[in-house]
Amino acid sequence: MPRADFVHLHVHSQYSLLDGACHLEKLVRKAHEFKMPALAVTDHGNLFGAIDFYRLAQKEGIKPIIGCEVYVAPGSRLERYPQDGQYEGANHLTLLVRDRTGYKNLIKLVTAGYLEGFYYKPRIDKEVLAQYHEGLLALSGCLNSEVCQLLAHGEEEKACEVAAWHRDLFGRENYFLELQFHGIEPQRAVNQGLLRMAKRLEVPVVATNDVHYLNAGDHKAHDALVCIQTGKTVADRDRLRFASDQFYLKSPREMADLFPELSEALLNTVVIAERCNLSWSSTGSTCRAISRPRGTPWTAIWPSAVGVA
Secondary structure, three states, rough: OOOOOOOOOEEOOOOOOOOOEEOOOHHHHHHHHHOOEEEEEEOOOOOOOHHHHHHHHHHHEEEEEEEEEEEEEEOOOOOOOOOHHHOOOOEEEEEEEHHHHHHHHHHHHHHHHHHHHOOOOEEEEEHHHOOOOOEEEEEOOOOEEHHHHHHHHHHHHHHHHOOOOOOHOOOOHHHHEOOOOOHHHHHHHHHHHHHHHHHHHHHOEEEEEOOEEEEEEEHHHHHHHHHHHHOOOOOOOOOEEEEEOOOOOOOOOHHHOOOOOHHHHHHHHHHHHHHOOEEEEEEOOOOOOOOOOOOOOOOOOOOOOOOOO
């Protein structure tokens, strides 16, 4: 069976509590319908659904990639500041497990987030990230990541310093600048900045969609879920709301239409999926092998275009 040349690597299931609305069984089934060879789940700050997801994905012949979108404190995880209590008081970072060592280290990071850094949400910091980074692959994160926030505020030099720190920590093969576009205007400028940084720092780019619900029509139900989380009603004007209705599990064709001049960012999702090989069995993963895109080596593809959606 032909397999899609795109893999979703930034996905929130129902275990992103009151924030994600993707039921694991339906999520895996939808990925199977899209003929995706692999799928990641990166719930906010936890690994509650990791085992169930792993088993469900294997059952469907999809390679499971366990990950987490961690919250990184702006300073030390042991310190508490008034701004840390705000909804987005911590920076987002996407971490994916490459092997057993990475899985064990991600467990340690998540545990530290709850037992040491918890303040409104489970937070880690760069100190503990540096201690438990082995076996992990990192994506720079969504618009609420440190890199993207610096770019959004015109601080590209500082953004480069932050990205370079992560590149040097994880290694060039295991750090990618994450491109997203959900029809939100600030993402256009941020993506252009990420492409400039990619060439300057020699860091590859990867395209993701920040998936919080399964289908395009689920955005209203998800909006109600966010209201429950924040103690608001849908009638409240001054409340947290997602800036568009594009946070669903898009098809490979929809993702290609988002980044028509950046096919390398799409193919890098498959490169990353091939690099993530967690197995609890002594004989290795029982998942179906990923089919290599024709003419594509299993190395990260560097950005050649400067245009972006």
